[in-house]
Amino acid sequence: GENVEQHPSTLSVQEGDSAVIKCTYSDSASNYFPWYKQELGKGPQLIIDIRSNVGEKKDQRIAVTLNKTAKHFSLHITETQPEDSAVYFCAAVITGGSYIPTFGRGTSLIVHP
Amino acid sequence: EADIYQTPRYLVIGTGKKITLECSQTMGHDKMYWYQQDPGMELHLIHYSYGVNSTEKGDLSSESTVSRIRTEHFPLTLESARPSHTSQYLCASSGRGYEQYFGPGTRLTVT
Numbered sequence: 001g002e003n004v005e006q007h008p009s010t011l012s013v014q015e016g017d018s019a020v021i022k023c024t025y026s027d028s029a030s031n032y033f034p035w036y037k038q039e040l041g042k043g044p045q046l047i048i049d050i051r052s053n054v055g056e057k058k059d060q061r062i063a064v065t066l067n068k069t070a071k072h073f074s075l076h077i078t079e080t081q082p083e084d085s086a087v088y089f090c091a092a093v094i095t096g097g098s099y100i101p102t103f104g105r106g107t108s109l110i111v112h113p
Numbered sequence: 114e115a116d117i118y119q120t121p122r123y124l125v126i127g128t129g130k131k132i133t134l135e136c137s138q139t140m141g142h143d144k145m146y147w148y149q150q151d152p153g154m155e156l157h158l159i160h161y162s163y164g165v166n167s168t169e170k171g172d173l174s175s176e177s178t179v180s181r182i183r184t185e186h187f188p189l190t191l192e193s194a195r196p197s198h199t200s201q202y203l204c205a206s207s208g209r210g211y212e213q214y215f216g217p218g219t220r221l222t223v224t
Contacts, residue, residue: 034212034213036215038154041217041218042218043117043203043205043217043218044156044203044215045215046213049211087154089156095211099211100161101211101213
C-alpha cells in the first residue's frame with residue numbers, strides 16, 4: 001500500500017520567516033495531494049491541495065510543489081505569523097480508488113512572535 | 114465551516130463501561146470515517162463507511178464497532194472501555210470530491 005513520510009516532525013521559526021514541510025510517497029498511482037492544518041482543540045482542515053498534473057499551486061502565503069518523478073511534495077509558508085502555529089498533515093490519494101487518504105505523521109509548526 | 118459534529122467533546126469513564134461516540138454531518142456526504150489520533154499526532158483510520166449499511170475496518174485494529182443506519186449519522190461504540198482506549202477520536206466525512214471534513218474530535222479518557 002501507499003506510504004507517506006513527512007519531515008520534520010517539529011519546526012520552530014521566528015515570525016516573518018518561511019517554513020517548509022516535506023513529504024514523500026511510495027505509490028506512483030497517487031495523484032491527489034492535500035494538506036491539512038489542525039489547530040489546537042480542532043479537527044484537521046484542508047488548506048491547499050494539488051493534483052499530479054500540476055507542479056505548483058499558490059494561495060496567498062502558502063504554496064505547494066509537486067515532483068512526480070521524485071515522488072515528493074512540499075508545503076511552503078511565507079511570512080509566517082503566530083496564527084500559523086498548528087499541526088500540518090500531508091496526504092496522498094489514489095483518485096478513482098478507495099478515496100481514503102494516506103496521511104503523513106504530521107509536523108508541529110511553532111511560530112515565535 | 115464544515116457541518117460535522119461530534120459529541121461528547123470530552124469524556125472520562127471507568128474501565129468496563131460501554132460508550133458510544135456520536136458523529137453527525139448535515140452535508141449529505143456518503144463517505145464517513147473514524148480516526149484515532151495518538152499523542153504523537155499521527156492519524157490512524159479505524160473505521161469507514163461508503164454509505165448506509167456499509168462499514169469497513171481501517172488500518173488500525175480496533176475493538177470498537179460502528180454502524181451506519183442513516184446517511185448523516187456514524188456512531189462508534191466501545192463495548193467495554195479499557196485504559197488503552199484513551200485517545201482522541203476524530204470523525205470525518207467526504208462527498209463527491211476527495212476533501213475530508215473533520216469534526217472537532219472527542220477526547221476519551223478511560224480510568
